[in-house]
Amino acid sequence: MTDKMQVNLRQVAMEILYEVQKNNGLLHVVLSDALKKYQYLDKNERSFISRLVQGTEERKIELDYIIDSFSKTPVKKQKDVIRIILEMSVYQLKYMDSVPASAVCNEAVKLAVKKNFGTLRGFVNGVLRNIARNIDNIEYPDKSTNTDKYLSVKYSVPEELAGYFLKKFGDNETEEMFEAFNKDKSTYIRCNTKKTDIAGLTAALEAEGVTVTNEGIDKRIDYALKISGYDYLGGLKSFRDGLFFVQDISSMLASQGGFIKRDAYVIDVCAAPGGKSINAALMADIGHVSSRDISGRKVSLIKENAERLGIDNITYKVWDAVKKDEESVEKADVLICDLPCSGLGIIGRKPDIKYNVTYEKIKELALLQRKILSTVWEYVKKDGILIYSTCTVTPEENAENTEWLVNNYPFELIGKPEQIMPQDGTGDGFYIARLKRTE
Helix, strand or coil, rough: CHHHHCCCCCHHHHHHHHHHCCCCCCCCHHHHHHHHCCCCCCCCHHHHHHHHHHHHHHHHHHHHHHHHHHHCHHHHHHHHHHHHHHHHHHHHHHHHCCCCCHHHHHHHHHHHHHHCCCHHHHHHHHHHHHHHHHHCCCCCCCCCCCCCHHHHHHHHCCCCHHHHHHHHHHHHHHHHHHHHCCCCCCCEECCCCCCCCCCHHHHHHHCCEEECCCCCCCCCCCEEEEEEECCCCHCCCHHCCCCCCCCCCHHHCCCCCCCCCCCCEEEEECCCCCCCHHHHHHCCCCCEEEECCCCCHHHHHHHHHHHCCCCCCEEECCCCCCCCCCCHHEEEEEEEEEECCCCHHHCCCCCCHHHCHHHHHHHHHHHHHHHHHHHHHECCCCCEEEEEEEEECCCCCCCHHHHHHHHHEEEEEEECCCCCCCCCCCCHHHHHEEEEEEE
């Protein structure tokens, strides 16, 4: 085992960010893999790595703006390693009060030298000490004359995307949404009612020192809890024993409404990461769920999670949802269509998403969703239910696609679709429409 005294926490954070920014790694995957590697570190040390990595990525545009305000060499012309060291350091100066400015500057210089950029130690030191002296007096773009730029810098959202939000939602709602993106996110769990109940799960978690509450949970859901104060999930016996799985409240809501009966046959066409399939399997406890995804790796992960939970009424299939499965036509009592989307409702959990979304990408995804819906709608029996959901907030992917579905295929809406916004305080940004096949 590596000697923990030799682990440079800032170097670990820098290498994670390099993999994300330079090699297009997914933040949550790269960070999770690194934390598993360094699981032997103290909880506070791993928390420091997580906070520094997630915060730096979350605030990247703002951090680059601050660096450019004090550096003669623009961020875009800096070496990747140096840029990331500066970004991490400015994040610590602005958002981590417990770290002294002198320590931030000194550790940044040491890291630059360690990464073979000793010739730039003076540059790193000079820029950071200048920023440290002025960190409380940063001049941001003027909100009244350049709202797009102000919101982009203040909340680290690409300017094109900020403009899109302003056009669709207006100034106030857009800023409320951006503020919500940058707030700490809670961890919600779904009780595995096949093994225990809420009271039993609560007792098991509290016995392990976990803080448990039902605060902020939609009243329609009686099988969920909010947890905090734990070290890591894999360290909890209750997790290893399959008493619960992690799922956001918004995602749980997609299955609500009493449409999944105990003996239902459910098809989940784009099932990864698997929460909805597992949720449906617990509801249809004497029924069956066909869980499908285009990625074999993701299907394996769904199966692994279900096996940990002791759920045996799911079958798994690697399948591209745009290809018609003739064997599934008119077989489903409930069809779950939680389709690939822009993910703008979960920026708070996956901040790297926002740097890769453009208006063109939104339009492409909306068309892909229609392509999938035009294929899979036939899987629903007459009088069966189609649940259409996304983890985004764009009208193109949500309300407009629902309207298109109703206008082109034999479905009618059941009630009003739910558009959950990130700032609502009830979970991630999410859209849910429930439709009934009429003929």
